[in-house]
Amino acid sequence: MAIRPYWRDPTRFQIDFYPVDSKTRKRTVLPPGITKKTAIEIEKDLCSAKKNNQPRLSVSATVNELFRDYLAYSKNYLAPSTIKDVEMVFNNSISKILGDFRAEDLNRQHMNSYIKIRSKIKYRNRPPKNKTMLREMRYVSAFITWCRENIRGFRNTDFSLPKLKVIKPKPIILTFEEAIKLIVSANQLTRTWLLVITDGILRKSEASNLTWPDIDFERKTIKVIQKGGEENIKPITDITITEINKLSRRTKFVFQSPVKKAPAPLRDLRGSIEAARKKAGIEKRVYPHLLRHSMSTLFLEAGGDLRTLQGILGHSDIKMTEWYTQIMVEQKRKQLNNLGLDRALTKALEEQKNNDN
Template identity: 30%
Template sequence: MTPPPAASTTLPTVETLVLDFLAYLEFERGLSRNTLDAYRSDLGQYVAFMDGRDHGVLTATSEDVTAFLDELAAGSTAADGTERRPAAAATVQRKAACLRSFYRHVRREGILEADPTADVRGPRKREQLPKVLTRAEVAKLLAMPGRDGSAEPIVLRDSAILELMYACGLRASEATGLEVGDIDLEDAMLRARGKGSKERMVPVGRRAIDALVRYLRDARGDLVGGGSERALFVNARGTKLSRQGLYKIVQRHAKSAGLDDRMSPHTLRHSFATHLLAGGCDLRTLQEMLGHADIATTQMYTHLSAQRLQDVYRDAHPRAQHA
C-alpha cells in the first residue's frame, strides 16, 4: 500500500529533501564528511532507481525499497550494458540503514505519514573478524620505508605515517586530518578528531615520536616549501595528504613487505587494539584510545585476541595438532 503524504502540505522536491536531510546529519548529528558523502551517494542511487518505477521516492512502498535492496544484492545490468556486480551484504545493509534514516527524517518533518522502510530488513551482515597482523608482520611493514638507507622526504613521511598509525590506532580520516599543532612531542601525546568531530588524547610511543621528529625536522619543510599548509602529513605537492593517498602508501609498503597489498590503514588500527589487549590493556582504556562511543564495539577485539591465542596454541602444543 502506498504511504499517503500529509494532506495539508505541498510536497517539496526530492532534491530539496535530500539536501535538508544531509544538512541535518552534518549540523545536528555532527556526522563526518566521509559518512555524508556515503549517504549522498546512496540516496542518489536510490533516487535513480525509483525514477524507473511507477512510484516516486515520496510515494514509495516497502516493495519498492525491497526491490532496490534485492537488485543491489543480486547485481544488475545498466542501460549501457555494463554489468554491476552484486554488492556485499555489509554494503546493502548500510544502504538500507541510510534509507531508514532518510524516511524517519521525512516523517519528522511532517512530509509523510507512513514509513516505507518500517518493515524492510536488509541482509544480515556476516560476522567476520578483521585481519590483524602479527607483531613480526608489523615490524616488517614499519621497516619498509628507508630500508635501503634512503632519507628522502617522502621516505621519512611514510615512516612517520606507519609508525604513528600503529602507535595510536588511528583511523585513516584521523591520520589525514591531523595538523602539526595536534602533536605534543614533549609529552608524547596526540589529539585525534574522531567520528562526529569528537576529540580525544592518545599517547604516542617513542619510536613514533622519533619518526615524527625526523619527518618534521628533515622532510616536511622540503615538501611544503614556502606554503602555509597546516596538515601534518602532506603529499609530494606540499598539500594535505588525502585518504586515497594514505591507502596507496600503506598498500605499497605492504606489498614490498610481502604482505597482502590489499590491506588498509584500518589493519594497523585493528593490530594496535589486538596487541594492546594481548599485552594486558583493559577494555575501558582501549575504548578511550580508539574513540569508540560504545564499549561493545571495543569488545570485538577480545574475540580477536582469543582467536590469536587459539592459533598459537594449535601451532605450538604437540597434543593440539592433527595426527
C-alpha cells in the first residue's frame, strides 16, 4: 500500500491497496481536510484488516504444500502481473527443484543447489542469466518471510541467498542528429509525442497522460504527474508548442486513443516508431525511454549539472541521476577508440623500437 497526494487535488490523500480476495488494485481517495497523520492511521486499519485473514498452516509442510497458500494470500497484495510471474516460476523451477523439501529446512546450500540445477534448464536453447535466477530466488526469499510471519512456530534462521554477479548491459543512446532524424521521420501524432518526450525529457507515461489544461501556451510549460503523484513543471520550446497546436483539442488527452477516451496505448505507437526508425536509417533499437536516456546524457555533455538534471527527471535520489555520467564515460571511450589513438600510438612505438634496434 502507499499514501500519496491525490493527483487532481494535492491537498487530499489517496491510498492504493489490494483488498482481500481481489486481483485488482483499489484506490481510496480521502475527503478534504484529512491530515497525513489521520491518513496513516487509516492505512494501518487496512493493514490490520488484512492480517486477520492470515492462514494457519503446519510447520512441517513442504514447499509445494505451502507455496499455493502463499500465492493465494499474496494475491491480496501483489499486482496481477507479479502474481502471474511468480506462478510461472514456481511451476517451471521452484516446485521441481525445491518442492519436496520442508520449507523450514531451506538454507543457503539449497539455494546453491538451485543455482546449479537451474542453470542447466535452458529456454529457447539459452541458459538463464544470473539476473533471472536472482529474481527467482528473491521469490523464494519472500516466501520464507511469509512463512515466518504467518506460520506459528516456524523457525528458519539459516536461510540466505547466495550472491550472483549481474552484468549490466552497455548503455546505448541516440546522438543528437539521430534523435532529430527519428522525430522528423515520424507521422504527425507520433512526431509530436516523441518531441514532447525529447523536449521535456519525460517518461512515456508522463507524455501519454498529458491533458490540454496541463499545457500553458503562454508560459510555454507543461505540468506532468511523476512517480509518487508529485507534480513537476517543465519548460518546452517553441517548436513543441507549434506541433502541439496542430493536434485536435476536442479530446481530453493530448494524445488520445481514437477508440477509447483514454491515452493512446504504446502498442498503437510502436509501429509508427519502427517505421520512423527505418526511414531515418537508424540501426539501433529505438524505444520511447531511449529518448529520455539520450537527452539526459546530452544535457550533461552540454555542461549541465547533476542537481539540475535530477530536478528535471524527478529523481528522489541523486544516485539514480549519476547513472547518466556512466553513459557519458562509455560514449567518450567509444569516441576515443574511433579516433584510433591507441592503435596509432602502438604502431608508432613498435616502429620506434625497431629503429632503435
